[in-house]
Amino acid sequence: MMLEVCASPKPGNVDRCHDYPDTRLEHFLASTLMVRPVLERAERRAAGIGTLIREAVQATSSHRGGNTHFGAFILLMPLVCGGDIPGAAREIGTTTVQDAIEFYRAFGMTEVRVCAEDELDVHDPAATEQIHARGMTLYDLMVYSAEKDMVAREWVNGFTLTRRTADLLLASDDARSAIPAAFLNLLATEQDSFIVKKFGRAKAEQTRLMAAEVLRGQKSVESLDAWCIQEKVNPGSLADITIAAIYTALGEGWQWG
Amino acid sequence: MMLEVCASPKPGNVDRCHDYPDTRLEHFLASTLMVRPVLERAERRAAGIGTLIREAVQATSSHRGGNTHFGAFILLMPLVCGGDIPGAAREIGTTTVQDAIEFYRAFGMTEVRVCAEDELDVHDPAATEQIHARGMTLYDLMVYSAEKDMVAREWVNGFTLTRRTADLLLASDDARSAIPAAFLNLLATEQDSFIVKKFGRAKAEQTRLMAAEVLRGQKSVESLDAWCIQEKVNPGSLADITIAAIYTALGEGWQWG
Numbered sequence: 001m002m003l004e005v006c007a008s009p010k011p012g013n014v015d016r017c018h019d020y021p022d023t024r025l026e027h028f029l030a031s032t033l034m035v036r037p038v039l040e041r042a043e044r045r046a047a048g049i050g051t052l053i054r055e056a057v058q059a060t061s062s063h064r065g066g067n068t069h070f071g072a073f074i075l076l077m078p079l080v081c082g083g084d085i086p087g088a089a090r091e092i093g094t095t096t097v098q099d100a101i102e103f104y105r106a107f108g109m110t111e112v113r114v115c116a117e118d119e120l121d122v123h124d125p126a127a128t129e130q131i132h133a134r135g136m137t138l139y140d141l142m143v144y145s146a147e148k149d150m151v152a153r154e155w156v157n158g159f160t161l162t163r164r165t166a167d168l169l170l171a172s173d174d175a176r177s178a179i180p181a182a183f184l185n186l187l188a189t190e191q192d193s194f195i196v197k198k199f200g201r202a203k204a205e206q207t208r209l210m211a212a213e214v215l216r217g218q219k220s221v222e223s224l225d226a227w228c229i230q231e232k233v234n235p236g237s238l239a240d241i242t243i244a245a246i247y248t249a250l251g252e253g254w255q256w257g
Numbered sequence: 258m259m260l261e262v263c264a265s266p267k268p269g270n271v272d273r274c275h276d277y278p279d280t281r282l283e284h285f286l287a288s289t290l291m292v293r294p295v296l297e298r299a300e301r302r303a304a305g306i307g308t309l310i311r312e313a314v315q316a317t318s319s320h321r322g323g324n325t326h327f328g329a330f331i332l333l334m335p336l337v338c339g340g341d342i343p344g345a346a347r348e349i350g351t352t353t354v355q356d357a358i359e360f361y362r363a364f365g366m367t368e369v370r371v372c373a374e375d376e377l378d379v380h381d382p383a384a385t386e387q388i389h390a391r392g393m394t395l396y397d398l399m400v401y402s403a404e405k406d407m408v409a410r411e412w413v414n415g416f417t418l419t420r421r422t423a424d425l426l427l428a429s430d431d432a433r434s435a436i437p438a439a440f441l442n443l444l445a446t447e448q449d450s451f452i453v454k455k456f457g458r459a460k461a462e463q464t465r466l467m468a469a470e471v472l473r474g475q476k477s478v479e480s481l482d483a484w485c486i487q488e489k490v491n492p493g494s495l496a497d498i499t500i501a502a503i504y505t506a507l508g509e510g511w512q513w514g
Contacts, residue, residue: 024514
């Protein structure tokens with residue numbers, strides 16, 4: 001989480017050279033510091049994944065920068081519990097209805113964007129009853145969310161983008177530039193579902209195409225960054241996947257430098 | 258520690274906008290993350306101050322950025338054990354010969370600059386025997402070092418600069434600029450003893466006078482920063498005192514934002 005937020009340049013997102021008015025580099029780093037006891041509990045598998053995600057949101061809610069790492073926790077908790085991607089896939093398969101309920105409690109504590117047409121609105125007290133009535137596990141919830149949310153999709157598809165991005169980090173011969181390069185690769189190949197929810201698919205695709213131009217050397221990363229900031233386009237879900245990829249790569253021997 | 262290293266601009270030191278070739282922002286932040294269990298032990302007063310300093314150096318030595326926070330740990334451990342400056346003064350009064358031995362073990366693990374003419378050279382195995390023979394406590398060691406080292410001087414003079422800098426933070430009405438402003442105030446009023454050891458007193462005084470010009474608006478902070486970087490003048494001891502001041506101010510209700 002620390003390496004991801006410090007990496008620069010990352011078009012649109014908070015980094016060393018760019019804050020948002022209400023969410024600054026220091027807020028992301030405070031969250032990184034505050035979550036440690038919960039990550040240690042995850043390493044010991046001291047609680048279920050839903051509970052760990054809820055504890056992580058609680059542990060990091062005392063800074064005033066708003067939601068910083070909710071999506072990252074959704075990816076990190078199974079990875080840390082399982083130790084790696086195959087382990088995470090095993091953990092995910094054992095999630096329960098209680099994990100789903102705990103996840104909804106965590107969701108309710110954040111200000112994460114929810115689709116208006118979303119059937120299981122987190123702010124609706126009936127949602128919990130529906131989860132119980134349907135017997136939905138946290139994995140089922142992620143299947144339900146996967147179409148619209150690329151973080152949930154990682155749970156369902158075996159952490160495909162996490163794996164691909166970790167491989168990019170592992171293949172890089174310059175650790176310092178590896179994270180911004182891996183992030184740019186994601187930005188140029190995937191529509192960020194956070195941007196889709198915030199602005200619609202057209203804007204997400206426009207962002208992707210501009211990132212592809214940067215990747216081909218037809219546009220400067222600085223101009224893309226400036227455009228993202230002006231348009232308030234912050235690819236937050238791709239940052240979450242980058243964090244999961246850094247965790248995975250470090251676990252496989254990647255060294256930052 | 259996190260707020261101090263992120264604060265910018267800080268002439269000469271690592272910050273958001275400036276790394277050293279071998280020591281980067283991320284190394285300071287890794288140290289900040291790694292030391293947490295030792296700071297928690299200090300809060301519980303689970304070990305003596307010498308042992309805590311040695312544990313902190315060990316806990317933070319696995320990154321490859323060299324020594325990042327040795328001086329900060331010397332100030333933080335009594336502060337965290339005691340809870341505040343009066344508590345730290347009480348803790349310091351109870352240090353033992355064993356604390357001094359542990360401190361020397363920690364010192365030996367770092368690459369901290371030692372004066373050539375220093376009688377108790379840390380790299381000399383006889384130093385430990387001398388400490389035993391003289392019955393020197395860690396406090397006695399700091400008295401011994403106070404003339405040449407402003408971090409040791411804080412132990413001896415009741416954390417004078419820490420107190421003054423914490424008061425500046427508490428009096429500031431803009432949290433974001435408070436840390437760089439407090440650091441500049443230190444830089445303009447005190448010779449950094451780390452710079453004295455590295456380059457001699459003339460260079461340290463030259464740095465101080467230039468910072469005083471910045472404080473009076475006669476010079477830009479950017480030009481001082483550029484000069485420090487070119488001359489490799491990194492006021493590390495003033496950064497340590499700034500960290501102790503941030504800890505003190507936060508404990509007295511200061512909020513970063």
